[in-house]
Amino acid sequence: MSYESLQILWFVLIAVLWIGFYFLEGFDFGVGMLLPFLSKKDEERRAIINTIGPVWDGNEVWLLTAGGATFAAFPHWYASMFSGFYLAMFLLLVGLILRGISFEYRSKDAAPAWRKRFDWMIAIGSFMSALLLGTVFANLARGVPIDEKMMFTGNLFTLLNPYGLLGGLTTTAVFLLHGANFLALKLEGELRERVNLFAKKLWIGASVLYLVLGVFTYASGFWARGIIDPGVIPIAAVAALLVAGYFINQKMEGWAFIMVAANIVLTQVTFFSMTFPNLMLSTTDPAYSLTIYNASASQYALGVTSISALIFLPLILAYQGWTYYTFRKRISTDKKTLVY
Template identity: 50%
Template sequence: MELHDVWFVLIAVLWTGYFFLEGFDFGVGVLTKLLARDRPERRVLINTIGPVWDGNEVWLLSAGGATFAAFPEWYATLFSGFYLPLLLVLVCLIVRGVAFEYRAKRPEERWQRNWEHAIFWCSLLPAFLWGVAFANIVRGVKIDKEMEYAGSLLDLLNPYALLGGLVMLSLFTFHGAVFTALKTVGDIRIRARRLATVLGCATALLALAFLGWTQADQGDGTSLVAVCVALLALLAAVGANLRAREGWSFALSGVTVVALTATFFLLLFPNVMPSTLDPAWSLTVTNASSTPYTLEIMTWCAGIAAPLVVLYQSWTYWVFRKRIGTQHIADAPHGAGASDAAPLVESH
């Protein structure tokens, strides 16, 4: 296996990790409007992801950086052609991070309500847009012989891509609902399980349509295996949720996310961005990659740094593994640096 093939796999792993981890905290952000009934419950939801959401976004930075260094042509074409959607994602991630930190800085209801709106919309939009983006990448876009995107924004908003966006949004929200059931106690835990059942069934129908369309259009035997794993894991996650097996349900919803992402990359290889204008103009792991020397240096760096990052993040999840509920929300004084993103003790 050549180094550019290795880095294609590594980038696929980074995106998979990002969608698995950031997927559930996007889902929790959406649930602040769908599940929480009052301010204490919204604070509980925010606290379930408070210690980990920023660490989850490291996977996106790593995936973007690895793409830039290992496949500069892919990075350049992707970020120029998808400029507006990716800029919107970036703005949402920035505003979302600010909202987590600033929501609790002032006691006024209007102040906190506005930041809660920001958390909701800046969780919903990136989840949808990532689905649109990856559906377009897999389907192919208008790339000319100069390796430049030749389409328009409207070309990206095709029915297949929009369906992909809905699948990703519904799957992440389901993933967030089973995570909420796993991390909470009391009435909110019970309602999270009920909502997860509804979301899981809706996601299964959307995923069946999207993955069936994908497989019929360009699938092969390998992608069929990934598609079947994704659908079966999703149904099993719904079943585990119905039996109140929250740990199994979360693990299986995670398998669904992993299998869906694997489907995308299995369908791409050896392309990284197929051209719908002429297959000969497609970006591949060969013509879009950096030099072998660059890839070799990156491989040594990744081999040293990546295990350390995974170990540290795993330790973070272990430390903050306990369930929380409204009874754990303390009324802390304002102006003391308290934040809703801090575990258990926070201001209003």
């Protein structure tokens, strides 16, 4: 393969990893944030955690792989983004640590205070992660100050601009909705009913924020600074989110889940097509932007990692898909069946 097609391939592969991560971990974050608000009863909280218990760690690996793949395929992107967004990354890592350890440790002690502490850590960790991811991606869409040496010249507050924060809040709201839809599919009985009521309210909030973000993105010209016009993809994303409201009202849980998932996937596709071939757009001078051409690894290294990705990604999809099939049953609050 030519050097350029390898660079494009890796742009697509990293997009796939992020899309996989948003789709899968999106509902994990949503479930985590909803945890303290859906129920006060311990066995109900345990049922909620058990819906994602077997899969959250495997879902998080999509993020780690996106990080590793970025390092391998676009070392300058990896270096500029993670050193540039240093404190945001630090907070994201804190969120992920708080959440991850709490899933594992929460039910290993029966003291109510112990469990409550970890429940809140799950919720706060998930919230921090969702908010920061959304903020970071919105800033990538907006562009960030980068100098001629590919160095980010801002600080944490550079990222906390209105557009960035709007992106963070919207992502949080959509993940909350995604999580509620997932829970509606996985829980049963009264808890399932309660989740449906939450989903209705969350849908309104998520839709309003999403529309505002969409209008802002379009009006501010962040839209088509790359070479691909996203075309009808963002319109389909909006439509999917709006249609989800109908399915939530009709209690058609499967379709509601699919529609919000489609919205998340299509939004990410829009993001990546908006930016291509840029990886990090410089607001200082567009000529300083990191692109797939000036930030990539060598042709040989891209070839090596391409082969391994093309071998392993299909395998990963197969066995992770099989996991979801294995744990497809709804979770009851019967203590004997709960693991975490």
